Amino acid sequence: MARSRNHEEWTKPPPFTQDEYVDSRIYSDEDIFEEELDKIFKKAWIPVCHESEMPNAYDFRTVTIAREPIVMTRGKDMKVRAFLNVCPHRGNMIERRPSGSFLEGSPSGNPRHMTCMFHAWQFDMKGRCVYISRQEEGYQDRLKKQQVGLRELKCEVYFGGFVWVCLDDNTPFETVEQWSAGSLECLKPSLDEEPLEVFHYHKAIIPCNYKLWHDTNCEFYHDYLHYHNRITGFNDSYFARKNMGFDNGHINVGSFEVNYDNYEGFDSRAAISFPHLPPNHWYMIDMFPGVNFNLRGSSLRCDLMTPLGPDKVMIEFRGLGLKSDDEATRQSRIEHHNSIWGPFGRNLHEDLLAVTGQGASMHPRAERRQILHGRHENETIHDENGMRHFYEEWGRWMDRLPADPDQPFLEGDNIKKAAVAAAT
């Protein structure tokens, strides 16, 4: 007979193999979190912004990856470059604004340059040091400008104009295409046909681990959270959508045709669906370690997760349409985006409520517990193979077993063998 459990029973492993659950400390432990910044976020390609956020020569954006301050510039040659936003002189952060233009000079600097406010060293859009104040007086001929350029980072504009940065010069993934391992192909024709433009941006700082948000994007079993999904969205083709894994921990959620006529107050998106996308189709791409691309017919959403602590994540939400949109088309895309995904839309706040509740139970130093992802449903969207695929990759990068992070990682088949050995 089913009954509740005491502490000993509660803490026992579930009747699953070790790839079907994780130890909750991977969502809350401070040491594991710091290790993730070093072993994962400082090594992965991250789409930090979109090129339409810096459309003109001398525009810039600043972001962080794994707490490292980064500045992206657009040069006179219109090329986007990324640098550590750190002065080589005294380690001060050079640019403090989130975005803007270097076209006009700052109080201590000149037009078309980045200037460190501290001692007025200046750098051009290619990261070259072009001015050291009282250089000869202080450094004589001992320090030359070419010895103190900014630290340039690997940077690529790829996949519909997203700006990707990688902190690791020695990454085995020379290009974003290699890093994506085929996971972007399902949407690439739709995003690369013509220039895109960000029309919506907001960010949320949520008290939960970044992976919990990524999980909500990877599993659709939580349709039960979304009242409207249940009463309007389900049909056989919905449940037949496939979850597909790609190398490097990325996944796709396969498309189906959404019948927006079933959604009260919603219109078909067929007329302004993205190029090459079958009308009203809906693809999702979840990239390791914390990026989501979500195209619902007419409107593209991108979530970028920046982990701030074991139980704190900043999520930046972007909505994108075609740069060529006329005013009415753009307005429709914005409505389509906001009605589901805006901060006051139909689904987004429900997802945020769920992960906030998880965060409350998985705070740092919380007792370890098991978090299950053991559903097998023919790799369709209520299967949890997407999360299993993610955590296998996570274990590989961290050399920790997600189900027992004090143990080293075991490749998939070995997990099952170990589970059998433990049981016998």
Add this chain to the structure above:
Amino acid sequence: MSWKTVCSTDEVGEHSIKLFDVDGVSILVANVGDGFRAYPPVCPHMEEPLIESGICANGQLTCTKHLWQWDMRTGEPKGPAEKCMLLYEVKAENGQVLVNLEQELEYDFDEDDDDDY
């Protein structure tokens, strides 16, 4: 020759500078006491707008960003300045200051030159 009227002679006070726009070209006009001079509007060092950073004293113009200085009459560099100021031909006639705008004068900032250290 393409002489253009920039301003009247009483618009620029003695030993001071003022910025004018002539057919979309920015011209910095200086009154040097017994005459006028006209320069491109930016410092030849790092493009600083001289109308904001420039100070006139003792016949010299100083860009306060990095203290480059010039003789206002000749444009010759003084102190740490490494480049001359460019001067337009200028004349005062019938209470008007005229500048020969045959060609807009611009400094070469070598932005894309990789060997400019």
